[in-house]
Amino acid sequence: MAVPAFAAPLAAGFADPVHDAQRSFAAVMRAMAEPGLAVPLASDLDPPAPLSREAAACALALLDYETPVFLDAALSAAPAVAAFLRFHTGAPVVDDPAAARFALIADGAALPDFGAFAQGEPDYPDRSATLIVQVQELGAGALVLAGPGIKGHRGFSAAPLPADLPARLAANRALYPLGIDLILTAQGPDGLGAVMGLPRSVKPVMED
Amino acid sequence: MNAPATAPASSMPAITYNFAYLDEQTKRMIRRAILKAIAIPGYQVPFASREMPMPYGWGTGGVQVTAAILGADDVLKVIDQGSDDTTNAVAIRTFFETTAGVATTTRTQDATIIQTRHRIPEAELKAGQTIVFQVPIPEPLRFLEPRETETRRLHGLADYGLMQVKLYEDIARHGHIATTYAYPVKVEDRYVMDPSPIPKFDNPKMNDSPALQLFGAGREKRIYAIPPYTQVVSLDFEDHPFKVQAFKEPCALCGATGVYLDEVILDDKGGRMFVCSDTDHCATRQAEGHTGTMSAPYAAQPGPLTPSPSPARGEGGNPTGIPSPLVGEGGSRPSRETGEGFATGESGEAR
Known part of the structure; x- marks a missing residue:
């Protein structure tokens, strides 16, 4: 019989809940305001694998009992992740992606179809999902974006993500003002990771 | 008896607030609204506005937004109609000094967060700065259509004919667009937005600004935002182009x-x-x-x-620090001095 996940000691939350949450949020806000920019995000969390400490910092800063959260297959497979989130945020973990306000995606390469998530309503486009996606690398690169928050154009790279990401971002943008928002997180050395925002307002610049 | 003999008789516990007054759940709720507002520039995100220790109309929305984004190492500037030392500005600045202990400044370029009532500073804002507007009526269509359900629908359909008709009626009646403050703008060619009651003089500063602009309306429970480098166009007509004072x-x-x-x-x-x-x-x-x-x-x-x-400035003594001709001698100055410059018009404001 497997040992229940709850038998293991629960990983700690923010050491300084008020200011760590503010710092994490400030990084996410800056990332959303300047899409495609890798914003440094320091985190000393030690969440259960495969949840990364940066994604955990975003989750602890933004989730609470008001925000149903969806976990992708990799995170669902580790019960300790749900236990960690439930204890520290109180967020209900839901199986139906359409019911979730936030989604945590550990496997960026297997990014689920955006259409599975809440897109918002014409009168209330804010009632849409925010996807927090873990990737390995974030930085400047060849995927070019334009739109609010970007002076001219900005190139970014993020891996691993599906090859058709630009097309999916373009399809997401076509729904504007509906659509989902992406927060990409990447681990860095010494707890200094990065976060990048890809809100629905970004327009991928396609080469033609 | 188990009397609390160890309790010091004289000292009441000092009143302590959570950092920046709001509780953490409220901050999270506001932060989520801010992120959605940034993702949909110009769209009004409803939020569960809290009762604040100041009356509606004194900036409860702006204060809640500031409290949600404020960090311990931020430097806060608060202005009221451009001034650092009017009642509203002093009260809000002191509020955050007391509840958050953050550094404050009056210098625009030193501030990381600027909360403002009805002005945008003259000095150009920089990348990395955030300006928080206090908004009384966030809905630009409200005086044209009183029903919230209907204005929601109009925004959803991007149906802004009403606003164009209103501006046209200004022209028909006055010969020019008579709106001088809270002049409606269109953000990223999608949402028509109330820029808060800033003079239309400040509208061009919103366009393509390097700073993040956040708007909070406490009584009306709405938050909206303009990310940096976002297109903000004041509504007008080809034959009556937008002009500032x-x-x-x-x-x-x-x-x-x-x-x-x-x-x-x-x-x-x-x-x-x-x-x-x-x-x-x-x-x-x-x-x-x-x-x-x-x-x-x-x-x-x-x-x-x-x-x-x-x-x-603003720390006792002459509240402005300016050797102002108004202080103590304004009434006794010969009006000849003041009349001279304005002989050509009845107002200093030209259209």
Whole structure:
């Protein structure tokens, strides 16, 4: 019989809940305001694998009992992740992606179809999902974006993500003002990771 | 008896607030609204506005937004109609000094967060700065369509004909678009937005600004945002293009032109002066040695004015730090001095 996940000691939350949450949020806000920019995000969390400490910092800063959260297959497979989130945020973990306000995606390469998530309503486009996606690398690169928050154009790279990401971002943008928002997180050395925002307002610049 | 013998009899526990007053759940709720607002520039996100220890109309929305984004290492500036030392600005600045212990400043370029009531500073904002607007009525269509359900639908359909008709009726009635403040703007060619009651003079500063602009309406429970480098266009017509106010006179204290001026009544004989609405801008210029027509008490001296370092302003004594001709002698100044500059028009504001 497997040992229940709850038998293991629960990983700690923010050491300084008020200011760590503010710092994490400030990084996410800056990332959303300047899409495609890798914003440094320091985190000393030690969440259960495969949840990364940066994604955990975003989750602890933004989730609470008001925000149903969806976990992708990799995170669902580790019960300790749900236990960690439930204890520290109180967020209900839901199986139906359409019911979730936030989604945590550990496997960026297997990014689920955006259409599975809440897109918002014409009168209330804010009632849409925010996807927090873990990737390995974030930085400047060849995927070019334009739109609010970007002076001219900005190139970014993020891996691993599906090859058709630009097309999916373009399809997401076509729904504007509906659509989902992406927060990409990447681990860095010494707890200094990065976060990048890809809100629905970004327009991928396609080469033609 | 188990009397609490160890309790010190004299000391009540000091009242302590959570950092920046709001509880953490409220901050999270506001932060989520801010992120959605940034993702949909110009769209009004509903939020569960809390009761704040100040009345509606005093900036409860702006204060909640500021409290949600404020960090311990932020430097806060608060202005009210451009001024750092009016009641609203002083009260809110003190509120955050007390509840968050953050550093405050009056200098625009030193601030990381600027909370403002109805002005955008004259000094250009920089990347990394955040400006928080206090908004009384966030819905630009509200006086044209009172039903929230209907204005929601109009925004959803991007049906802004009503607003164009309103501006057209201005032209039909007055010969020009008579809206001078809270002049509606269109953000990223999608949402028509109320820029809060800033003078239309400030509207062009919102376009393509390097700073993040957040708007909070406490009574109306709405948050909206303009990310940096976002297109913000003031509504107009091809044959009646949008124009900002222009002033015939420079600032009477610092000689600045191309800035927004306040009219100050000096006496009951028609005496008045026009001074910078942005007190930090005016004080900075005066410290640099700029003078205006009414820097009179020192006009006889050659050379620049004695610099008055503006960081000390608002901390007792002369509240402005400016050798103002208004203080104690405004009423006794001959109105001839003030009348001279304005002989050509009845208002310093030209259209």
